[in-house]
Amino acid sequence: MAKQTLRATSPAETEILRLVWQRGSATVQQILALLPANRKIAYKTVQTLLRRLEKKGYVKHKIRGKAHVFFPAVKREKVIKRTVLEFLDRLFGGDPKPLMQFLAEDGYIDVDDIERLRKLIEKL
Numbered sequence: 001m002a003k004q005t006l007r008a009t010s011p012a013e014t015e016i017l018r019l020v021w022q023r024g025s026a027t028v029q030q031i032l033a034l035l036p037a038n039r040k041i042a043y044k045t046v047q048t049l050l051r052r053l054e055k056k057g058y059v060k061h062k063i064r065g066k067a068h069v070f071f072p073a074v075k076r077e078k079v080i081k082r083t084v085l086e087f088l089d090r091l092f093g094g095d096p097k098p099l100m101q102f103l104a105e106d107g108y109i110d111v112d113d114i115e116r117l118r119k120l121i122e123k124l
Helices: 011-023 028-034 043-056 076-092 097-105 111-123
Strands: 059-064 067-072
Touching: 011 028, 011 043, 011 067, 028 043, 028 067, 043 059, 043 067, 076 097
Parallel strands: none
Antiparallel strands: 059 067
16 A cells, blocks of 8 residues: 655644544534634634545544544644654754754743653663
8 A cells, every 4th residue: 555645734724633633533513612712713614624634634534413523544643753854854954953952942841841851862
């Protein structure tokens, strides 16, 4: 079987995909309920985003009664790995050190995070 190449997702598609991963499976209505209250998004928009994700191969659906129940077609870790590696390559030539330096200097990671990284490195 040929390896499937997934097309990139838009920020809105990624937000919806994250919620599907979070729930395991979800209807359009359930996704709407998970969105932040200040996020004004129409039912049809969520439906369209889920259909796009399905067309791109990220989700599949089953019909239960009148509802379409969407579920992940790819593992979250696979998408994260690909996205992070593409980001590292594009912005930093594949070198993670400038990214880590930026995260530390701008306060996105703290001493506890660094200690967890140190333990992970020792374990590896």
